[in-house]
Amino acid sequence: xxxxxxxxxxxxxxxxxxxxxxxxxxxxxxxxxxxxxxxxxxxxxxxxxxxxxxxxxxxxxxxxxxxxxxxxxxxxxxxxxxxxxxxxxxxxxxxxxxxxxxxxxxxxxxxxxxxxxxxxxxxxxxxxxxxxxxxxxxxxxxxxxxxxxxxxxxxxxxxxxxxxxxxxxxxxxxxxxxxxxxxxxxxxxxxxxxxxxxxxxxxxxxxxxxxxxxxxxxxxxxxxxxxxxxxxxxxxxxxxxxxxxxxxxxxxxxxxxxxxxxxxxxxxxxxxxxxxxxxxxxxxxxxxxxxxxxxxxxxxxxxxxxxxxxxxxxxxxxxxxxxxxxxxxxx
Amino acid sequence: xxxxxxxxxxxxxxxxxxxxxxxxxxxxxxxxxxxxxxxxxxxxxxxxxxxxxxxxxxxxxxxxxxxxxxxxxxxxxxxxxxxxxxxxxxxxxxxxxxxxxxxxxxxxxxxxxxxxxxxxxxxxxxxxxxxxxxxxxxxxxxxxxxxxxxxxxxxxxxxxxxxxxxxxxxxxxxxxxxxxxxxxxxxxxxxxxxxxxxxxxxxxxxxxxxxxxxxxxxxxxxxxxxxxxxxxxxxxxxxxxxxxxxxxxxxxxxxxxxxxxxxxxxxxxxxxxxxxxxxxxxxxxxxxxxxxxxxxxxxxx
Numbered sequence: 001x002x003x004x005x006x007x008x009x010x011x012x013x014x015x016x017x018x019x020x021x022x023x024x025x026x027x028x029x030x031x032x033x034x035x036x037x038x039x040x041x042x043x044x045x046x047x048x049x050x051x052x053x054x055x056x057x058x059x060x061x062x063x064x065x066x067x068x069x070x071x072x073x074x075x076x077x078x079x080x081x082x083x084x085x086x087x088x089x090x091x092x093x094x095x096x097x098x099x100x101x102x103x104x105x106x107x108x109x110x111x112x113x114x115x116x117x118x119x120x121x122x123x124x125x126x127x128x129x130x131x132x133x134x135x136x137x138x139x140x141x142x143x144x145x146x147x148x149x150x151x152x153x154x155x156x157x158x159x160x161x162x163x164x165x166x167x168x169x170x171x172x173x174x175x176x177x178x179x180x181x182x183x184x185x186x187x188x189x190x191x192x193x194x195x196x197x198x199x200x201x202x203x204x205x206x207x208x209x210x211x212x213x214x215x216x217x218x219x220x221x222x223x224x225x226x227x228x229x230x231x232x233x234x235x236x237x238x239x240x241x242x243x244x245x246x247x248x249x250x251x252x253x254x255x256x257x258x259x260x261x262x263x264x265x266x267x268x269x270x271x272x273x274x275x276x277x278x279x280x281x282x283x284x285x286x287x288x289x290x291x292x293x294x295x296x297x298x299x300x301x302x303x304x305x306x307x308x309x310x311x312x313x314x315x316x317x318x319x320x321x322x323x324x325x326x327x328x329x330x331x
Numbered sequence: 332x333x334x335x336x337x338x339x340x341x342x343x344x345x346x347x348x349x350x351x352x353x354x355x356x357x358x359x360x361x362x363x364x365x366x367x368x369x370x371x372x373x374x375x376x377x378x379x380x381x382x383x384x385x386x387x388x389x390x391x392x393x394x395x396x397x398x399x400x401x402x403x404x405x406x407x408x409x410x411x412x413x414x415x416x417x418x419x420x421x422x423x424x425x426x427x428x429x430x431x432x433x434x435x436x437x438x439x440x441x442x443x444x445x446x447x448x449x450x451x452x453x454x455x456x457x458x459x460x461x462x463x464x465x466x467x468x469x470x471x472x473x474x475x476x477x478x479x480x481x482x483x484x485x486x487x488x489x490x491x492x493x494x495x496x497x498x499x500x501x502x503x504x505x506x507x508x509x510x511x512x513x514x515x516x517x518x519x520x521x522x523x524x525x526x527x528x529x530x531x532x533x534x535x536x537x538x539x540x541x542x543x544x545x546x547x548x549x550x551x552x553x554x555x556x557x558x559x560x561x562x563x564x565x566x567x568x569x570x571x572x573x574x575x576x577x578x579x580x581x582x583x584x585x586x587x588x589x590x591x592x593x594x595x596x597x598x599x600x601x602x603x604x605x606x607x608x609x610x611x612x613x614x615x616x617x618x619x620x621x622x623x624x625x626x627x628x629x630x631x632x
Contacts, residue, residue: 037533037535040535040536041530041536042458044452044456044536045452045456045457045458045461046458047448047536048448048449048451048452048456048536048540049448049449049452049453049464051445051448051449051505052445052446052448052449052468052505052507052510053464055445055501055504055505056471056505056507058501059479059483059501059502060471060474060476060479060502061471062482063478063479063480063481063482063483063486064474064478064479066479066481066482066485067478067479067481067482070481070482070485075481075485080484080485080488080489081485081488081489121376125372125373125376128365128369128372128373129373131363131364131365131366131369132363132364132365133364133365133369133370137618137619137622138377139373139377140618140622141614141615141618141619141621141622142377142380142381143376143377143380144614144618144621144622144625145380145381145384145611145614146380146383146384147561148561148565148607148610148611148613148614149383149384149565149607149610150564150565150567150581150582150585150606150607150610151565151567151582152567152581152582152585152586152603152606153387153585153603153604153606153607154383156585156588156599156600156603157383157384157386157387157390157600157603158383160390160398160596160599160600161383161386165399166398166399166400166401166403167403168386168403171401171402171403200379200380200383204380205625208622208625208626209625209626211626212625212626212627215626232363257473257475260475261475261477261568263477263567263568264567264568264582267586268586271594287477287568290477290480291572294480294481294484295572300481300484300485303480303481304481304482307477307478307479307480307481308478310477310478311474311478314473314474314475318473
């Protein structure tokens with residue numbers, strides 16, 4: 001059936017046919033070998049891909065579907081195996097909860113605040129790194145240092161830097177006469193502070209992705225643009241950006257998905273706040289809200305409902321970006 | 332601007348124009364050279380990238396009292412090892428580092444092995460539903476693990492795996508990205524004739540994998556291994572649910588440091604530093620390969 005299979009199987013069987021006078025056992029062995037051979041060629045692709053799909057089914061697909069099932073039940077953390085049918089109760093409770101809508105808003109604002117500046121800066125930095133320069137790999141590796149830092153370590157450091165009374169950032173602003181800013185309980189200030197952690201960790205990574213895409217842009221495009229009298233800025237605007245469109249879309253999708261899942265930063269930004277995301281829930285993201293409902297308030301069923309809402313949001317995001325990329329491809 | 336004036340005269344002789352453009356266009360690739368401003372901006376951003384890490388070390392080397400004074404310390408003090416010792420004993424850091432190495436190592440090994448096998452099949456073999464299955468793999472990259480935590484937690488609770496390392500290894504032991512990454516690499520790096528030749532010589536699939544695929548894939552396997560190790564080391568959401576402070580990974584242990592009655596900031600920073608140093612070391616040793624891996628994966632992605 002498979003073409004590789006038949007092509008590869010040909011020599012042994014042809015050989016068998018060319019020399020007909022052989023002892024019967026030899027012949028049988030030959031046949032057996034060629035049959036084993038064919039089976040091997042036919043089945044091995046499935047053997048090679050099966051570990052991935054088995055693990056994915058067990059730890060990805062099944063839990064995702066089971067989450068939907070669990071979201072229709074009353075399940076408590078104290079007895080996670082006892083499930084009591086509840087219909088859509090978890091969902092209606094969710095939509096009545098002010099903190100759910102709050103976390104939705106927080107997730108959205110944090111996504112915008114962290115993704116937009118991060119990708120713009122990454123684009124600019126990639127453009128600079130694309131020049132011929134000394135120490136190019138030093139810059140690239142140094143920009144990856146935040147990527148190698150964990151959410152936990154990074155957030156703990158930034159939580160200190162953003163301290164109201166003794167934090168280094170307020171001290172620095174104080175040198176210019178700015179009053180102490182309350183980074184941990186302010187509304188927008190805390191959101192900005194948390195976004196900077198995300199931006200700090202991921203800008204270098206995205207820079208490298210843009211740089212890779214820029215290096216793949218054919219160079220004659222720039223040369224002909226230069227011949228047409230395009231300035232450096234115009235070359236960037238009319239050659240680089242259009243060539244990078246698929247990559248830009250890719251990074252936007254990945255960063256958006258990442259920011260829908262924000263969890264560690266808001267959890268650890270203020271020690272002692274627990275999972276509430278600040279004194280007034282200013283930075284309680286959907287991920288944190290899920291954790292609070294499931295593992296602090298012990299309502300696993302409601303946590304499952306939140307997970308499914310998150311999933312639907314991601315699906316909508318996926319469809320929107322899919323439509324955008326289709327439109328881009330057409331134009 | 333300069334480009335504009337230099338290339339504007341359409342009537343200029345081609346030879347002359349070329350010579351004038353030459354110094355700007357640079358050598359073979361024709362890439363432009365970086366100016367002083369470029370270096371300045373890049374140095375500034377490098378400083379911003381590194382500053383929080385350097386400051387972690389500074390804070391870790393001070394006392395908690397000193398950190399509650401203004402101005403904040405900007406240079407190292409002499410308390411680093413005392414703080415590290417406190418973090419080590421308070422947060423179970425020794426066990427945490429051991430556990431994390433084990434977990435990240437197992438996840439990296441699994442992702443590389445299974446990713447190479449599946450990537451090879453998708454890159455070079457023909458089989459039914461191949462394109463459909465590959466689409467499924469790519470689709471699964473979009474599903475974040477947060478969505479499955481509730482049933483996973485229920486499952487490990489039932490299996491009595493809470494606090495057991497397998498509960499944080501198994502869900503991450505394969506990755507769609509790993510399959511995709513290896514597939515993209517092997518399509519180019521492994522000539523199909525090589526496999527066919529081995530098959531003609533009578534090699535079984537296992538032999539082909541061992542003697543042809545693995546050697547060809549080795550550079551990409553190394554890069555994928557490092558990328559996965561970094562990600563697994565830093566994984567936070569699932570371990571904090573599945574593990575407790577009795578048997579933590581580094582990320583779980585770090586959260587316990589901040590939870591004292593009077594949190595000792597210098598000890599917290601010492602713990603953060605301990606948890607980050609192994610990866611910074613990895614970056615220092617293999618930075619170029621890791622950068623290359625990210626960039627390689629990006630273009631193909």
